[in-house]
Amino acid sequence: MASITIAGLRKSYRNTEILKSLDLSIKDGEFISFLGPSGCGKSTLLFCIAGLEEINDGSIRFDNREITELGPRERNIALVFQDYALYPHMTVRGNIAFPLQQQKVDQQTINKQVAWAAETLGLESLLDRLPSDLSGGQRQRVAVGRAIVRNPSVLLMDEPLSNLDASLRVRMRTEIRRLQRELKMTVIFVTHDQEEAMVLSDRIAVMKDGIVQQFAAPMTVYTDPANHFVAGFIGSPQMNFLPAGLSGYNNDLVLGVRPHDINPAKAAGDGVHFTGELAFVESAGPVHFLDVMVGGHLVKATCSDPSGLEPGSQITLKAPGHALRFFKSGSGARVHMSSQH
Structure with a gap:
């Protein structure tokens, strides 16, 4: 787990400014959503925190430790993507174990961690199946298991539920929130779905054109919007x-x-x-x-x-x-x- 401090963060592609001097402070163990329309910069901000995108200016700190120049592996983060990104030739067990194997963790620890992740996510009976034998919700749980198996400081999720049908999205929201509370993890969740953000988050960063318009608790954003854009974007x-x-x-x-x-x-x-x-x-x-x-x-x-x-x-x-x-x-x-x- 880690607190995250972002100060003066700027990101440009050639002459196009994507993120415009952002400042955010995220507490240890918070569930934060980046919410906004397509093109607002929410995924780019997530990738900057992950170290997958270089920033042009500013700083990113985990627990007050400067990590701006560190690579993704050195930041101790885990990512869950929209498309799950599971290895089709590996079983559920192999997919979950893969990050630990890459770190050359001993087999006994790997077995223990895989068993823990499978139990936490209700995957015990699926460990020997291939991804092609799983439903969309099961694949998503495997992707989450692979992310948490090595106890990351921060879990980053980029629209992880958008490929699921409506009823399954609701169930997975409950699972993700339960998991975050049990593990007391710092989670950043990118979504364009306001209902997901409202239900899941401790606080929501509403973004537009590379700027955070408001960063507050869900009901504060709903009842006390900072401007016309936030008022119109939140609420259905x-x-x-x-x-x-x-x-x-x-x-x-x-x-x-x-x-x-x-x-x-x-x-x-x-x-x-x-x-x-x-x-x-x-x-x-x-x-x-x-x-x-x-x-x-x-x-x-x-x-x-x-x-x-x-x-x-x-x-x-x-x-x-x-x-x-x-x-x-x-x-x-x-x-x-x-x-x-």
Whole structure:
């Protein structure tokens, strides 16, 4: 296990700057996710930490020890990739044992570590099978077993669940989180899936264009987004964004409110009200989503019972004041309204 300190990290390819003077501090034993759209630099940052990419400037420290100039093997890290990268001619046992064999560890220790990894991941009955005889989830567990077998200081995972079907992804998320807690490992997990990041992480680094937009606990990122981009990227359905002037606020601001915080109004009270035409009712189990056109803008709201709500009818929606978020129209910077309205 190790803490990680990244200071002023820059990475460019020719004339294209990929990572722009990043600063991050990761605690020993934390589960951190790098989250963002394709091309934001999250995998590049992971590979810089792993030593697979050279950095142009800045420093990387493990437990306050400078490791920027060290190769991947000298950093005591383990990587799990999206495609598993298992050796097809080796059994599960051979794949898990391979890193220890490369380090010329004695056979008794190898047997002990392989048995421990197999037991931890529920692979005991599969040790003599080839990867071609395994399901996608089993292959992923073997890849994780190969990564943890030599007790790395940091486990780095690059979109490891993206090749799995939806139900298997959910099960593997639980397995990975359980494993991290049991082993108290420092884990960095790269994903473009916000749900994965929210469920798994102690903290999330939300990235865009090579810059960390916000680095905070999942619910802080969700309820207190740093800017317009973070607010729109986190949350499903996406946050509603409207000209603040529709609610009597400054016209230079954008008002953001999440669909779950907008509901049909039953009575007057605090907060803001929107009146528009109901376009569509979408049932999703216990929650029903309402698409409402308000001043030429589509607003998504929620309700528990859509009885009596007919498309084409007028509807008034209400959002409590505490659920409103405001952003500058141009820069997208967050504006706190305590001294505004």
